[in-house]
Amino acid sequence: MASIAARARPLAISADLSVERKLAGINIFIALAALAVGGLMGVLQILRYNGLDLYTPAKPLLPGGYYQGLTVHGVLNVLVFTTFYIIGFLTYIFAKALNRPLASSRLAWATLWVMVSGLLLAAIPLLTNNATVMFTFYPPLKADSLFYIGLTMVVAGTWLLLVNMILTRNAWLADNPGQRTPLPAFMAIVTMLMWTIATIGVASEMIFLVIPWSLGLVGGTDPVLARTLFWFTGHPIVYFWLLPAYISWYTLVPAQAGGKLFSDPMARVSFILFLILSIPIGMHHQVTDPGISEMWKLVHAVFTFGVFFPSLLTFFNVVASLEYAGRRNGGEGWLAWIFNLPWGKPEISAQLVAMMLFAFGGISGLVNASYNVNLVVHNTSWISGHFHLTVGTAVALSFMGITYWLVPHLTGRALWSRSLGVAQAWLWFVGMGLFSHFMHELGLRGMPRRSDIGGAPYVQDEWRFFLFFAMIGGLIMFVSAIFYYLNMIMTLTRGKKLAEVPDITFARALSGPEDAPKVLDRLLVWVAVAAVLILINYLPTIIDIISTATFDIPGRRVW
Amino acid sequence: MKDKKFISYLFEVAWILPSVAIPVSMMVAILVTAFAVGVRVPTSAGRVSISAVVAGTDSTFSQTGLREIAPGRYEAIMLAQTFMFVPNTIEIPAGSKVTFVLTSKDVIHGFKIEGVPVNVMVIPGQVSRVTATFDKPGEYLIVCHEYCGAGHHVMFGKVIVN
Ligand code: HEM
Ligand SMILES: [Cu+2]
Ligand SMILES: [Cu+2]
Numbered sequence: 190m191a192s193i194a195a196r197a198r199p200l201a202i203s204a205d206l207s208v209e210r211k212l213a214g215i216n217i218f219i220a221l222a223a224l225a226v227g228g229l230m231g232v233l234q235i236l237r238y239n240g241l242d243l244y245t246p247a248k249p250l251l252p253g254g255y256y257q258g259l260t261v262h263g264v265l266n267v268l269v270f271t272t273f274y275i276i277g278f279l280t281y282i283f284a285k286a287l288n289r290p291l292a293s294s295r296l297a298w299a300t301l302w303v304m305v306s307g308l309l310l311a312a313i314p315l316l317t318n319n320a321t322v323m324f325t326f327y328p329p330l331k332a333d334s335l336f337y338i339g340l341t342m343v344v345a346g347t348w349l350l351l352v353n354m355i356l357t358r359n360a361w362l363a364d365n366p367g368q369r370t371p372l373p374a375f376m377a378i379v380t381m382l383m384w385t386i387a388t389i390g391v392a393s394e395m396i397f398l399v400i401p402w403s404l405g406l407v408g409g410t411d412p413v414l415a416r417t418l419f420w421f422t423g424h425p426i427v428y429f430w431l432l433p434a435y436i437s438w439y440t441l442v443p444a445q446a447g448g449k450l451f452s453d454p455m456a457r458v459s460f461i462l463f464l465i466l467s468i469p470i471g472m473h474h475q476v477t478d479p480g481i482s483e484m485w486k487l488v489h490a491v492f493t494f495g496v497f498f499p500s501l502l503t504f505f506n507v508v509a510s511l512e513y514a515g516r517r518n519g520g521e522g523w524l525a526w527i528f529n530l531p532w533g534k535p536e537i538s539a540q541l542v543a544m545m546l547f548a549f550g551g552i553s554g555l556v557n558a559s560y561n562v563n564l565v566v567h568n569t570s571w572i573s574g575h576f577h578l579t580v581g582t583a584v585a586l587s588f589m590g591i592t593y594w595l596v597p598h599l600t601g602r603a604l605w606s607r608s609l610g611v612a613q614a615w616l617w618f619v620g621m622g623l624f625s626h627f628m629h630e631l632g633l634r635g636m637p638r639r640s641d642i643g644g645a646p647y648v649q650d651e652w653r654f655f656l657f658f659a660m661i662g663g664l665i666m667f668v669s670a671i672f673y674y675l676n677m678i679m680t681l682t683r684g685k686k687l688a689e690v691p692d693i694t695f696a697r698a699l700s701g702p703e704d705a706p707k708v709l710d711r712l713l714v715w716v717a718v719a720a721v722l723i724l725i726n727y728l729p730t731i732i733d734i735i736s737t738a739t740f741d742i743p744g745r746r747v748w
Numbered sequence: 749m750k751d752k753k754f755i756s757y758l759f760e761v762a763w764i765l766p767s768v769a770i771p772v773s774m775m776v777a778i779l780v781t782a783f784a785v786g787v788r789v790p791t792s793a794g795r796v797s798i799s800a801v802v803a804g805t806d807s808t809f810s811q812t813g814l815r816e817i818a819p820g821r822y823e824a825i826m827l828a829q830t831f832m833f834v835p836n837t838i839e840i841p842a843g844s845k846v847t848f849v850l851t852s853k854d855v856i857h858g859f860k861i862e863g864v865p866v867n868v869m870v871i872p873g874q875v876s877r878v879t880a881t882f883d884k885p886g887e888y889l890i891v892c893h894e895y896c897g898a899g900h901h902v903m904f905g906k907v908i909v910n
Contacts, residue, residue: 256898323895329855329872330897412856412871452760476789477868479876483791490778494771501767509759560778561789564867568858568893635862637893645901647889700760742798742872745855747830747897 203692208294209284212301214599216277217592219305220270221677224585227265228670230258235624235663237643238656253318255641256748263324264315267580269308271430272343274588276300276350278433278595279377283354285693286373286440292356300349307342310335321748323639325423326399328415331744334403341395344388351381369702370710372453373440373695379460380432382712383425386719387468390421402744409741413480414734417472421727424471428463430580434543434587435460438507442540443696445594446530448514453698454705455506461709462499465719469726470496476563485730490560492726497558500551507544513699535610539590542618543583546625550578553629568639571632574625582621586614589673596677598691602684609676616669623662627655790868793877796851801827801872808875809851814838822846828857828870831899833890839908840882846907847879858893861907869894882909 233243237255244254251257284290291297313335314320320332358370358378394415402410443450472489475481512526520526531537553575556562566572593610597603604610636652708714782788800806812825812834822844827834840846850859850870857870864880892903
């Protein structure tokens with residue numbers, strides 16, 4: 190039946206996407222290499238929490254000890270791994286969904302080269318202990334200027350992908366008048382639009398404040414202005430990480446699970462809401478900052494609850510799609526259909542596990558966002574517990590899950606072991622569940638984050654029990670990571686050559702794009718709405734800071 | 749076909765309503781605790797010249813320490829610097845209400861007191877001002893909870909309530 194139907198449809202000619210394939214492969218390779226090194230630092234941290242010091246033997250490689258390791262952990266895991274993976278994945282998914290190569294292949298290669306050059310420049314001070322300033326690099330901590338210049342280049346490189354996407358979509362629209370942009374391409378371009386607007390913050394911080402100051406061109410800086418610009422990008426960056434995972438959950442997972450997307454219009458609406466609401470809420474990271482008025486903190490808190498709405502839409506839409514798949518596979522009952530999802534596929538297990546842990550991350554995130562409740566948890570290990578569920582699992586584990594089908598698709602080699610992949614996902618679930626639970630507990634008992642707890646004089650006796658179990662969780666995650674990299678390396682070197690490379694199937698929708706209001710595709714309208722909200726929520730504070738700033742805070746190297 | 753569309757529309761509405769109701773009700777809860785119960789967050793408390801603070805000539809921060817400003821009402825002027833608080837111990841009788849006024853001499857530090865809702869960043873050039881009431885006798889741990897350099901983990905202090 191199915192094959193007759195397939196043959197009856199006119200065969201679409203596949204565009205030549207060889208450049209996009211290569212770019213996806215290279216970017217994802219760099220991303221995974223970064224995650225391997227970054228993840229290893231996490232293991233050193235969790236052992237050191239319990240008094241096992243591997244920093245002394247690692248001294249020749251890691252002269253800055255705990256804090257250099259933590260900076261490497263943060264920078265590689267959430268700046269390098271995420272950004273390179275996302276650029277690679279979106280480049281390919283976008284071209285694939287439009288069935289058309291990017292408008293300029295030279296621009297596409299330039300994107301990669303600008304990003305890679307930036308990465309190499311930033312890596313020099315990072316690895317030589319000349320940028321032990323954490324991934325947030327708050328001035329007046331002062332790193333070597335190459336660190337800032339390199340990171341700025343990585344960001345600037347990503348903007349080139351947006352330019353390329355716009356050119357490509359315009360050409361596609363000209364060839365397909367009146368058609369709706371296919372959902373995965375729509376989501377990819379909305380993600381990059383949101384990200385590009387969001388990075389105006391950190392780019393201004395770098396270009397106007399930090400780089401001239403680190404080069405010695407100006408004597409001082411203003412830390413509050415720097416923090417405010419940083420968090421202008423620093424909150425929406427979490428949506429830059431999450432939205433690509435959502436693209437997979439919305440447009441790929443339902444098909445891989447044997448079903449359809451529940452609602453295409455609802456998916457479009459949620460992405461548009463992320464575009465307009467992700468940015469004007471960044472000051473919820475500055476609830477405890479002096480120099481910012483309580484009133485604006487409250488406004489950002491209110492808008493933060495607004496962005497909870499598209500998150501819930503996503504949750505319901507994805508779960509409804511999964512339920513549809515489960516029932517199509519013969520599942521019944523209120524929840525029993527869950528067992529009829531194809532758990533034996535590693536790409537499915539990994540992403541479903543990621544979604545489950547993400548639900549808990551969402552709940553602890555609500556606590557963080559709750560304005561005055563933030564006082565209990567701000568900068569404690571609660572926050573570490575929280576973001577290991579979100580970026581460390583919802584994002585990182587989904588991205589790993591995607592590679593279980595994407596790497597075979599790109600390389601033409603079958604995954605070395607599917608069952609190892611499934612085991613990897615569940616080990617991550619158990620390990621992360623323990624680790625993050627105990628980190629949350631430690632935070633509630635007052636343990637600060639970003640502190641070399643193994644050497645701290647104020648460790649409370651009651652912390653030790655929780656620290657121990659957090660370590661057990663961390664070590665299980667480490668085993669999971671080893672399974673993952675073993676599987677990837679074996680796939681690349683020993684994976685069976687596939688006679689026929691499986692193509693990507695995007696999920697069809699129960700309620701399709703024809704039901705979505707046309708205005709959703711008018712991206713300029715939404716960019717304008719976003720700009721207005723950003724100006725309202727940021728301009729008064731930024732003007733206030735700049736007009737009172739003296740720019741006389743000298744830089745410090747305190748490590 | 750029409751029916752199916754309608755049912756799926758009902759489904760969408762059934763999802764959307766709670767998606768609006770949940771955040772809105774949480775929002776209301778926050779507004780109530782902030783303004784009716786009075787759990788407030790740090791706000792702008794003015795700027796201070798870092799060179800004056802470092803030189804010891806600033807009128808507020810040249811004299812650190814605890815001052816009783818009214819019966820049971822104290823003000824603690826404190827400096828955060830790598831890697832200590834000055835002073836690092838504050839001693840008060842139970843039931844005291846203390847306003848902590850801080851700034852930093854160098855990089856950003858954190859100031860969190862366990863057991864009371866005090867959690868504020870200490871930023872060079874800025875004044876941080878937070879108030880708490882200490883009802884129960886005992887030792888309250890103060891930790892620096894923002895990375896401030898190689899000795900960050902040894903930066904802590906105490907509030908001793910008698
Ligand atoms: C084996 C797995 C991992 C372990 C054992 C681990 C452990 C830790 C620990 C103990 C901390 C807290 C350090 C401190 O505050 O002093 C931490 C921080 C952090 N981790 Fe992980 N982690 C792991 C994987 C990941 C992954 C996969 C990500 C994200 C993709 C991630 C992102 C972060 C970030 C952003 C921080 C904060 C760094 C900072 O405060 O500057 N970690 N990790
Ligand atoms: Cu945020
Ligand atoms: Cu510190």
